[in-house]
Amino acid sequence: MADLAAFSRFARTYQAGEIIFSEYEPGDSFYLIQAGRVRITKIVGDIEKNIDILSAPEIFGEMAILEGAPRSATAIAVETVKVLEFNRANFEILMMGNPQIALRLLKVFTKRIYDQKRRFMILTLDDPQAKIADVFLMLDETQGALNQGEELGDKRDFRVTVDDVAHWAGMNPAEVQTLLSHFSNQRRIELYSDHIVVKNINDFIRFVNSKRKK
Amino acid sequence: MPKVGTYRANSVIYFQGDLGDKIFVLQRGRVTLNYNDIETGKLIREIIQTGEFFGVKSALGRYPREENAVVLEDANVLAFTVPEFEAFSMSNTRIIIKMLKVFSNQLRHIHKQVENLMENPSAVNAETGLYKTGEYYLRSRMYSQARYVFGRYLTYYPAGRMAEQAGRYLETAEAALARYGDGKGPAPLAVAQVASPYVGQEDAAPSAPPPMAAPKPQEGAGLSDVAKDYYNAVSLFSQEKFQEAMKILKAILETGSESEYVGKAQFDMGRCLFALGQWDLAIKHFTGIVQSAPKHPDMADILYIMGQSWEKKGDKARAKAFFSKVLSMPGDDDSSARIKAKKALGALGGA
Numbered sequence: 001m002a003d004l005a006a007f008s009r010f011a012r013t014y015q016a017g018e019i020i021f022s023e024y025e026p027g028d029s030f031y032l033i034q035a036g037r038v039r040i041t042k043i044v045g046d047i048e049k050n051i052d053i054l055s056a057p058e059i060f061g062e063m064a065i066l067e068g069a070p071r072s073a074t075a076i077a078v079e080t081v082k083v084l085e086f087n088r089a090n091f092e093i094l095m096m097g098n099p100q101i102a103l104r105l106l107k108v109f110t111k112r113i114y115d116q117k118r119r120f121m122i123l124t125l126d127d128p129q130a131k132i133a134d135v136f137l138m139l140d141e142t143q144g145a146l147n148q149g150e151e152l153g154d155k156r157d158f159r160v161t162v163d164d165v166a167h168w169a170g171m172n173p174a175e176v177q178t179l180l181s182h183f184s185n186q187r188r189i190e191l192y193s194d195h196i197v198v199k200n201i202n203d204f205i206r207f208v209n210s211k212r213k214k
Numbered sequence: 215m216p217k218v219g220t221y222r223a224n225s226v227i228y229f230q231g232d233l234g235d236k237i238f239v240l241q242r243g244r245v246t247l248n249y250n251d252i253e254t255g256k257l258i259r260e261i262i263q264t265g266e267f268f269g270v271k272s273a274l275g276r277y278p279r280e281e282n283a284v285v286l287e288d289a290n291v292l293a294f295t296v297p298e299f300e301a302f303s304m305s306n307t308r309i310i311i312k313m314l315k316v317f318s319n320q321l322r323h324i325h326k327q328v329e330n331l332m333e334n335p336s337a338v339n340a341e342t343g344l345y346k347t348g349e350y351y352l353r354s355r356m357y358s359q360a361r362y363v364f365g366r367y368l369t370y371y372p373a374g375r376m377a378e379q380a381g382r383y384l385e386t387a388e389a390a391l392a393r394y395g396d397g398k399g400p401a402p403l404a405v406a407q408v409a410s411p412y413v414g415q416e417d418a419a420p421s422a423p424p425p426m427a428a429p430k431p432q433e434g435a436g437l438s439d440v441a442k443d444y445y446n447a448v449s450l451f452s453q454e455k456f457q458e459a460m461k462i463l464k465a466i467l468e469t470g471s472e473s474e475y476v477g478k479a480q481f482d483m484g485r486c487l488f489a490l491g492q493w494d495l496a497i498k499h500f501t502g503i504v505q506s507a508p509k510h511p512d513m514a515d516i517l518y519i520m521g522q523s524w525e526k527k528g529d530k531a532r533a534k535a536f537f538s539k540v541l542s543m544p545g546d547d548d549s550s551a552r553i554k555a556k557k558a559l560g561a562l563g564g565a
Contacts, residue, residue, distance in 0.1 A: 017396065019362040024343035026370065043350045065318045066325055070340035074347070076359070095311050102310040103303050109317040110275040116324040117252065117280075123331035124253045170332040213255035 007094060010084040014077035021061060023074045029087045030061035032094075032101060036081030042073045044163065053078065057101070062108050064088070115142075121212075123170050130211035132179055133204040135168040140201055154200040161194060216294040216302070221245075227283035227291060228269065236293045237273045240264055243289025249281035253327070270313065273299070341367075345376045352383055353403040357391035360384075382550075440466060440475045447482060456486045481512045484519060493523040514540050514551035521558060534562055 011034075014020055021027055023042060031038075033056045040052040040060065051073055054060055060075055065088060086094055095102040118141070122134045139158050162180060166173040180196070183189045188204075190197040198204060218241065221227060228234050230249060245262040260281075262268050272279045273296055294302060303310045348363035364384040371377055386402050393399060443462050450459035463486065466479040480503050487496035500520045503510055510516060521536030540555035 017356075017358060019359050022344065022363045022366055023347050024340045025363075025366050026340065043347055046350070048350065048354070063325075066322055069325075070343070092311060095314065096307055099304045099307045099310060102307060102314060103300060106310055106314055106317065107274050109314065109321055110271045113271060113317060113321050113324060114275050114277055116321065116328055120252050120324060120328050120331070123328060 007084055010086060010090070010094070012083050012085050014081045014083070016077055016079045018077045018081075020075040020077060020081070020083070021071050023072065024070045027061060027064045027069070027071045029085045030059060030064045030091070031075070031083040031085055033058050033060070034082040034084060037078040038081055038083075039076045039078050040073050041076060044161075057104065059101075059105055059108050062105065063112070065109075118142075119168065122168060124213070125208070125211055127211045128169075128171060128175065129179055129182075130208050131169040131171065132165060132176060132183070134208045135165050136196075136198050136201070136204055137208055138168065140198075154202050156198045156201045158196050158198065159194065160196055162191075165196070216292050216298050219291045219293055221285040221289045221291060223285055223287050225285045227285065228279050230279055230282050232279045233276075234269065234279060235273050235276070235296050236269060237267060237296065237299045238269045238283070239267050239292040239294075241290040241292055243291075244286035245289055245291070246284050246286060247281040248284055267309075267313070270299075271317070341371050341374055341376070344370070345374075345380060348380065348383060349403060352387055353401060355390070355394075355397050355399065355401055357387045357394075357396050360387040361391065440469065444475045444479060444482075447479070451482060451486060451489070454489070456489050460486045477507065477510060478512075480507070481510065481516060484516065488519050488523060491526075493527050496520070496523045514543055514555075517543075518551045518555050518558075521555065525558070525562070530562055534559060537562070 012031075014036075020031065020038065021029075033054060035056055037053055037055045038060060039050060040054065042049050042051055061071070063069060063072065084094065091105075095105070118138050122131055122138060125131045125134055136156070136158060139160065140156055162177050163173050165180065166176040169176060180189065180191055184191045188199055190199070216239075219227075221243070227238065227245065228236075240262045242264065245268070247260040247262065247268060249258055249260075250256065251258050262283075268283060269279065271277075344363060344367050348360050348367060351357075351360035351363060361384060364380045364387060367374065367380045368377060368384065371380075374380070390399050390402055443466055447459045447462040447466070450456075450462070460483060463479045463483045466475055467483065469476075480499075484496050484499045484503065487499055497520055500516050500523075503516060504513075517536050517540045521533045521540070524530075524536060525533035537555040537559045540551055541559070543552075
């Protein structure tokens with residue numbers, strides 16, 4: 001990596017277990033890992049879910065670019081972690097001297113824009129059932145490689161709960177539960193407490209496409 | 215080296231849905247990006263200026279093209295592969311920074327659009343979310359994490375709805391961290407849904423029983439029914455449903471089975487009476503506890519609320535006497551009852 005010694009004033013060190021930022025905390029900084037691993041977690045219901053483990057030279061907390069938006073997850077140091085801390089006001093200084101970092105951030109933004117657009121597509125559907133089906137399509141596009149090993153054909157197994165689906169669909173969990181049960185009665189999905197099986201993903205694709213505005 | 219491609223008018227450089235790893239720069243001619251607006255389905259045409267990059271996001275992010283790139287007038291287009299673009303960007307930081315600005319604006323814009331369409335905008339508000347995150351860590355005996363989160367809560371919401379309880383939890387986390395260390399010791403929050411904090415009733419709110427005093431779960435077993443009832447009552451109290459809380463507390467007192475909860479319920483019964491403005495009944499009730507259980511663990515708080523009740527009744531002398539009694543009790547110098555009693559005495563014009 002480029003010489004980052006000049007940026008020592010942005011350097012921060014966190015000890016193992018220390019929180020770098022907490023979910024829901026308003027945030028205006030983002031971080032570039034220089035050493036050590038950072039665990040990204042979210043508390044869902046009564047469980048702490050690990051979303052990701054990051055290490056150098058990854059960037060996290062970049063949604064701080066949205067200004068004042070609460071953090072969507074917690075970042076905790078797994079071991080002694082060294083980071084550079086930046087904000088909207090000073091990130092240009094870092095980027096100017098470090099095109100690699102700028103490029104990395106550019107890729108991170110690219111991914112975030114895509115994720116948000118995909119999410120927006122779900123939300124613009126009027127039909128609540130189509131919204132739910134589209135959540136599965138989105139998950140299939142982004143985590144398609146998860147079904148390793150066996151050949152599943154049109155069947156897809158998603159490690160998600162009703163609450164997760166509700167979150168993505170921007171709907172309340174009770175309504176989502178009802179609609180998922182409906183799908184289940186139609187034998188289009190199998191509903192389990194910690195995962196959901198879509199019997200025929202192509203059926204969902206056709207269904208969502210028929211509901212999408214042209 | 216990036217290659218120059220020549221395209222005739224009406225030809226297409228790429229189609230929506232194509233997978234492509236090329237990043238383009240328009241050198242000459244006219245190109246538009248055509249796509250349907252996600253929300254309205256309306257066709258949008260975006261004209262590319264000479265010197266402008268296009269196809270950047272889908273190439274870098276390796277996802278399908280999002281528009282049709284259509285040539286309006288014969289065009290020369292420079293095409294970079296991703297590695298070529300990366301190499302180029304290393305010596306052209308300004309271009310990357312310009313793109314960063316464009317992308318961060320796009321991100322902000324799409325994020326706002328998503329927020330606007332959420333039926334339950336992020337479900338929990340940030341204040342409650344932060345507080346509950348702290349509770350989770352405390353319950354999981356991750357004291358240093360709990361300390362951080364409650365500390366942040368108090369920084370951002372010093373006068374917040376849950377500030378008082380957050381302060382107590384912060385102390386609990388610090389004490390447990392010092393005494394037991396992370397991950398050790400009795401769980402400070404025994405019940406999964408202790409949740410609701412005591413809604414601030416100005417200074418009148420007597421302090422809640424400190425979370426450390428929560429019952430130690432009996433070996434292996436979950437909470438007893440009495441304990442569950444008791445915590446339901448505490449929860450109702452925190453929602454200011456005092457009458458309903460009293461009903462449950464009364465029932466607990468009548469069973470008389472588990473002395474630990476009977477003692478707690480007695481104390482909370484008095485708090486309900488006080489909260490309902492029944493000063494006389496509160497005094498009578500607490501006098502009963504003082505006589506029958508002089509070693510009640512919440513004695514300092516009991517005396518403090520008795521003092522408050524007398525003060526509310528307009529009897530300053532008696533009020534002072536009770537506040538002074540709290541201060542004369544042996545024990546923790548900075549217990550909340552003592553601090554409050556000291557403040558109350560000060561307000562009444564000294565000891």
